[in-house]
Amino acid sequence: MIDIKKLTLVQSSKLLCNGDITSIELCKLYLDRVNEVEDRIKAFVYFNEEKILDQAKKSDERRNTGKTLSDYDGIPIAVKDLIAVKGDPCTCGSKILSGVDSIYDATVVEKLRNKGFVLFGRNNMDEFAMGSTCENSSYYPTKNPWNLNCVPGGSSGGSAAAVAASEIGASLGSDTGGSVRQPAAFCGVVGLKPTYGRISRYGLVAYASSLDQIGPLTKDVADSALLLDIISGKDEKDSTSLNSDNPNFLDTLINSGRDLKGLKVGMPKEYYIKDVLDKNVQKSINYTVSVLENAGAEIVDVALPHIKYAIASYYVIATAEASANLARFDGVRYGHRSKDSDNLLDMYLNTRGEGFGDEVKRRILLGTFVLSSGYYDAYYLKAQKVRTLIKNDFDKAFEQCDVILSPTSPCPPFELGAVTDPVQMYLADIYTISVNLAGICAISVPVDITESMNLPLGVQFIGPAFGEDKILKTAKVLEDNRKIKSFIPQI
Amino acid sequence: MENNSKKDDIAIDVASVAKLARLKIDNSEIKQLQEDMTKIVNYIDQFSELDLDDVEPTIHAAQFNNVWREDKSVKGNFTEEILKNAPALVDDELIKVPQMMSGDTE
Secondary structure, eight states: OOOOOTHHHHHHHHHHHTTSSHHHHHHHOOOOOOOOHHHHOOOOOOOHHHHHHHHHHHHHHHHHHOOOOOOOOOOOEETTTBOOOTTBOOOOTTGGGTOOOOOOOHHHHHHHHHHEEEEEEOOOOOOOOOOOOTTSSSSSOOOOOBBBBBOOSSSSHHHHHHHHEEEEEEEEEEEEEEETEEEEEETOOEEEEOOOSBBOOOOOOOOSSSTTTEEEEEHHHHHHHHHHHHHSSSSSTTTTTOOOOOHHHHHHHHHOOOOOOOOOEEGGGGGOOOOTTTTHHHHHHHHHHHHHHHOOOOOEEOOTTTTHHHHHHHHHHHHHHHHHHHGOSSSSSSOOOOOOOSSSSHHHHHHHHHHOOOHHHHHHHHHHHSSSSTTTTIIIIHHHHHHHHHHHHHHHHHHHOOOOEEEESSSOOTTTTTTOHHHHHHHHHTHHHHHHTTTEEEEEEEEEEEETOOOEEEEEEEEEEOOOHHHHHHHHHHHHSSSOOOOOOOO | OOOOOOOOGGOOOOHHHHHHHOOOOHHHHHHHHHHHHHHHHHHGGGGGGGTTTTOOOOOSOOOOOOOOOOOOOOOOOOOHHHHHHHHETTTTTTEEOSSOOOOOOO
């Protein structure tokens, strides 16, 4: 029998191609699983059984008549609630977009449809991708499938929890400062933040445009490579998407050797401050190092001297961009509009005051403040200069190593409501944020489980711009050689 | 310029920033927001340790020149669907909003 808890996209593809299962059967397996656990997890904000089965039926018809679109035709996939799927709601986890249906497909969705994927539903998230716990959703918080008292991470917490709980085989999230990688680590799944420009952002609702990038959350590294193959590429509709050689990531991964001989793994000394790092996290890093060394990798020291300013730089740049991007939500053309406003200005003020949650308001205010007259030079311009220093740090580090190893998060998953101070919450992004500032790529892969709490721990491999093949390979070797073979929560 | 590193001197006028951001903030929320934002801005102020005079700002992760596409018209054909999402319409084809100024102008 098919074990849905272990089923990867690669395996689903084989089953479909061999005729061992139909798309309808496969989708029903996931729908059954959703019915079984979703009450407890709350990973979805929308799915429509009829639409799912209709797509599946069409896929099966294609397969029966020799018109299959690809080996993946008929595989269901979910997306975070900020990626446009024509005809489905797109609310970004926010009240301000209630009632809005997308009128077009995001480019990534179009690419998935062209391969025959079934668009399954929409995953919960922190409102407008602002948060690290999924507690900022206007719907409900998503729970961590490993421990329902713990957060799944964020902002793509619904995507990570859905994949971990096997409600779906894979989901697309978005990563502005760690929003794919951190929830992946918290839920024991693989999360990839591709190089800026690798994937079109057309149809992705913008948080911070110079940092946002769509990325897959999957059961394993091979599935991550598979989805990257499908969704990457230059797009006329996103002028910041870049021309790049599109290597065949999945084939390259499968055909590359099983060892890491010749690979230099950098460990930035600034990342490993004694007594600051959680002891579980430290242990998982030590363990990762031993696995990598056994596979033939060489560990080298590197320096990222300006990394301590990354969070400050990020929270200026991201909020500044957000304050501009979120100006469009004003109640005029779509979404929530405040009822009792007798003039236009009041309608703006009331609509936005009612429609946005606390964290979104805080970030819009901060972004507006750092861009306002008299503060622009002191904060915004300086943050952009610090961004240059951080970028240069990575450039120099990658002269000495091929990939960089770090924890994904400085701590294991914590309980809902445990962190309320905004600065403390922002500090949890310390290992992920600099990757977005530099525009480079990184992957989080589960490596171990905490002894006391039975919670997953992830590590992060950071690569240079367009160095996805290297981090995928390193992550795959770790995945193949770690002592825990598959990360499956008891739910 | 409030550019010197007198840390506890940062006074954020939340009410006026909120006005700039077109956000209605209840008076009851102002104190907490003021506290949170001051905390965050104090944290950000660690920039003042750095000498950034000769550093070029990075405005984007990737450097772009002009991005061109072929100058040909493509069908949008979205109008009706766009209007379906609008909160209020006039004659089914125009978006309706409250008047710019209330009757008794200030």
